[in-house]
Amino acid sequence: MAEPDAPLVSVVVSARGNAAAVTDLLGALARQSLPAQLMEVVVVDNDPPGRIRPIANALRQSTWPFELRVLQEPKPGLSAGRNRGICAARGRYVAITDPDITPQPEWLRTLVAAAQEEGVFAVGGRSIVEYPQGEVVVLTKALRECHGAVDWPQGREPAVWPYWVTGCNLMFERQTALEIGLFRTDLGRRGRWMGDCEDLEFIDRARQLGHLTLIEPKAVVCHPIYRPETTLRYFLRQGAGHGVCVARMHLSVRVEPAAIQAGWAAVGDVAAGLVQGWAFLDRSRAVESARDLARITTYHAERWRLRLLGRRPAFCAELPTKGSI
Template sequence: MISIVICTYNRAEILADTLKSFLACERAGIDHEVLVVDNNSQDNTREVVQQFIDRDPTIGYLQESMQGLSHARNRGIRCATGKIIAFVDDDVYFSPNWLTELEETFGDPEVACMGGKSIPLFEDGKPPWLTEDILPVYGSTRSGEASKLMQYPEHPFGLNMAFRREVFETVGLFNPKLGRIGKNLLSNEESELFWRIHRAGLKVAYNPNAIIYHRIPKERATPEWVLRRYYWQGRSEAVMDRIVLGQSRLQILSKLTDKFVTTLRPTLKGVSWTHPKRSYWQLAAMPLSRKISWYYLAGYLQQVFTGILSIRN
């Protein structure tokens, strides 16, 4: 049995498209279930899921009252009946052979986890300013076209990953200190889980033929959204460094100093400090790639100096 867990929050219309896409997958002969975990949605998510349950009994509905993606995923793990537990986001389209590729990958008994290829699908077209190095914030795995074993820190992305149930029995569940909560962009819950999987010596496979298309609405395809995402990535790194990895204040201060120096040096190069107005416009016109570094650093600083646990507020 393969259990597919889809966590959702206030995106009923998008979720409906995701479920329609799954029903079009090749599923004959594969024992499976789909569990939609509703994380306190205020829209008509429950009614939408019930319409699909009426059409297909392999679909089920769960509710998780603890707010946060990690809580929702953990609820899915506890309620899943499959020996394989897969996770996808609520805003994706499945390739027709996604489920069969998943089953084939776990035909190798040594594979404990797997990730497939995730391709961003920009609903308003890919913006011209968007460079390849930024694509991972939109879920692009960029892991290549060949099957392989992934070596940490490379790991699957949360919108297209799967595990044998024993993995969670060995390393534990998702860490609720990390992962999105409501509309914030806190992350790194997957990195932290795969860090534990790496320490346990478990094998993680990559299958480029298990493809998921990640829908990107036009409101996310903006430089402002990218900068906000990197700001939250900085906060996420600070939480992981202090709480999860247990780094000391001295280690964090040293890392912060290194990041500040490496960010500051290219920014200040070539700025006309003798002409304040010109220097202002030069800084304002810095490329997005450089602004990203500053927003990441700002998030890291914010989390360090306001207190790690304040993230819950």
């Protein structure tokens, strides 16, 4: 049962080593059109244990129009930090975002309106990716999708392929989330390991249990991407982490075929892309293909590792079929 004075929305942010960004985010949240008394912000300090707490110290220096709580989560990882915040949240809804995100003033009000009007479990908003420092590699659509969704519906649509939610712009019913289980801690970014898919798995699991998620493109946040995140090294690391995480998703959800793309046809496309990139000096095509090679290799390596450990897919329908590797 909700507390009598509980806020409507709890904004949960897990932060690690970016105190200045958290302060900027809180400034953007203070400008939300949703009345401050209807919200609270829970910042989870996921920095390594130590006497000096830069994040907590930075947040004590200012006052905010909403209630602000700062918690600590010693276990490293984005999912661990978010789960700590969700468990401590008091709102009916939990909105998760990241420290480097700038939400537009109508962000929270729009998410809440969509959830209440449509009666759904979760609502994902639109994330606009910006490149303030330019790009090291000219980004193809596939490379841009490594930074977030590119295609968005014109109006509210179910969060199914080709649309998907992003963890920096997602709101859901807290109690239902507690009942179905929170973010898997073996997915998502953890330290220097570039895992992901924790948000995708969470929403897919909810949908497969009968809970609907909508995309509301009017709930907008801006997400800056900097030059180090547009290099070959970055995309190789991102592809490797993504492949591992998609393989792990099989343990709890039916994975959409479009999210896998690791069969012989995909391998052929990678080989063609590498040849064309080298022959025609098309660096973007070469980087995209190299990233896909890393993704496909780690996907199959992780699936074999899980089989050797006796960890089988949750749904037999997702076992390899003829024509896949």
